[in-house]
Amino acid sequence: MSLRRTVLFFAIGWTVTVTLLHGALNLKVFAPKTTSTEANLGRIGFLPVTCHLTCPVTDFINKQQQESTFQPLRFNSWPELKEAYLSGYTKATFILAPMAIALREQGVPIKIVYLGHRDGSAVVVHKDSAIYSMQDLRGKRIAVPNRYSNQRLLFFRALKQAGMKPEDVELIEMPPPDMPAALYSNSVDAVSSGEPFMGQTELDGYGRVLWQTKDVWPNFISCVLAVSEDAIKNDRDWVQQLVNGIARSGKWLDQDMDNRMDAAKFVSRNYYNQSPRLLEFVLSKPPDRVTYTDLVPLKPDFEEIEQLGRESGILEGTAHFDDYVDPSFAAEANRLSAFDWKAAE
């Protein structure tokens, strides 16, 4: 065969084969459409962290009861999650509270409608280190997820409480999934992020919790559910349904430990792709490590975040509670009871 015929033959054959295989295996274009409407449901961005646990839990229970109202979309890091929201690809998203406020300050039409969780963060040091108090962290290197993360603000608050200045420690930004390995190899002295990455270091036996958020900042908020103003204006029913589901699954998670263990199983298998043991660990040891009730956005909580954000230089202070929060959905949602659903044995 001549060169041209060989190349044409192979190139076309290869492209067609790979495209058909991709269509069949990954896009499932040939599978019968079970939920034809799913593509039209609004997309919601989330990350595989416990702060966003109510998103997959709501979706899972909704699917069991055959009444999906949204399509969850898993991201792997904050920048991509934020960019998908900004481009309008996701209609709502779980997001760091200070990041949502900063976006609002920059003119993005975003409104916080509900909280993601309370507590659920920790500061972890190496098991063999001599660090037992905030004072011991003087001059040490501490990893936080993102400059807009509440863990960074939390650290500023803890420093203030301990009578220390931000210059006393070296804060560096690091994606949470990389934190366990960084702590293990002693490239940082302490790490702080949402779960399950902190629980991971404990479970694997080289991390020791210096303090849990609840010890330093009770009722700590890191992630919130935010919706575009467009959806609030044109699609109030959808937003209300979404918030209702998130509220009900939060109450369901806090109802009893069995529900949490079930959630650990189906979320790790279907959504997070993490070891179920890890999620079971962070959801139960101790049980109030992270909580999912009492999630109505309240003004004093956010004023404190605003102030810490200004002090740490990430917020201008030009947007206030009424600009970036729409509490009108939370009230109704909070009156609803937990999902009436149990995992089949």
Add this chain to the structure above:
Amino acid sequence: MNRATRILLPLGVALLGLVAWHCGVRLVGSDLFPTPLEVAQGIIELAQAGLLLKYIVASLFRVTWGFGLAVLIGVPLGLVLGWYSYFYTALNPILQILRPISPIAWIPLAILWFGVTDAAPIFLIFLASVFPITVASCAAVHNMQPVYVRAARNFGLGTLALFRQVIFRACLPQILTGLRIALGIAWLVVVAAEMIAVNSGLGYLIIDARNAGKRYDLVVAGMVLIGLIGLGLDYLVRQLETFDEVRWGYASNAR
């Protein structure tokens, strides 16, 4: 060198590398960094879950389309740039500005333009491979011996025929070298391109495994798979060099 040596020599070195890797991990006593055996078990686990084929196909799909589009646009563009000096003067600076920008920097724009669909990683792979292809094709025209063109002109060839029958053929060996390098780059950026939340692919496997806690065996499994498939792709492209249309361009003892 006989055939057996050509196969056994690299295999032996690879085996030595694996043994060194295994002993290194054991010696340091790390329980985070996986041994070759754990990586192999990770790959088997992926295969049993039915993910191995899915992920490989997904990555190949994106690289095929991204690289394919880059060839379809880059080769003609490069030939035209190489032939018409006005085009070259006008466009070359822009090309040289865009060329060194990493695909990672394009991720935000890719998400804004294409959302979180397959089109975004394809666009990134296209960007990574189109510039090397264009530059290689353009340089090939610049290096072409003018005697071919003069002869063609004497035979009274029109512009289109000149491009198809003379310039393209004369440049083919150098273009192919460019394609081989570009394919390597296209495959190289698959991890960066799949950082966007598509839910399949070998790059996604690596990022997903980092999120999954202590699954560094899967991280390394993804790296190994990308490397092995890269080797296979390079082998396929190298087969093109055995054709007479190309072979004249290489020194006879090159193989």
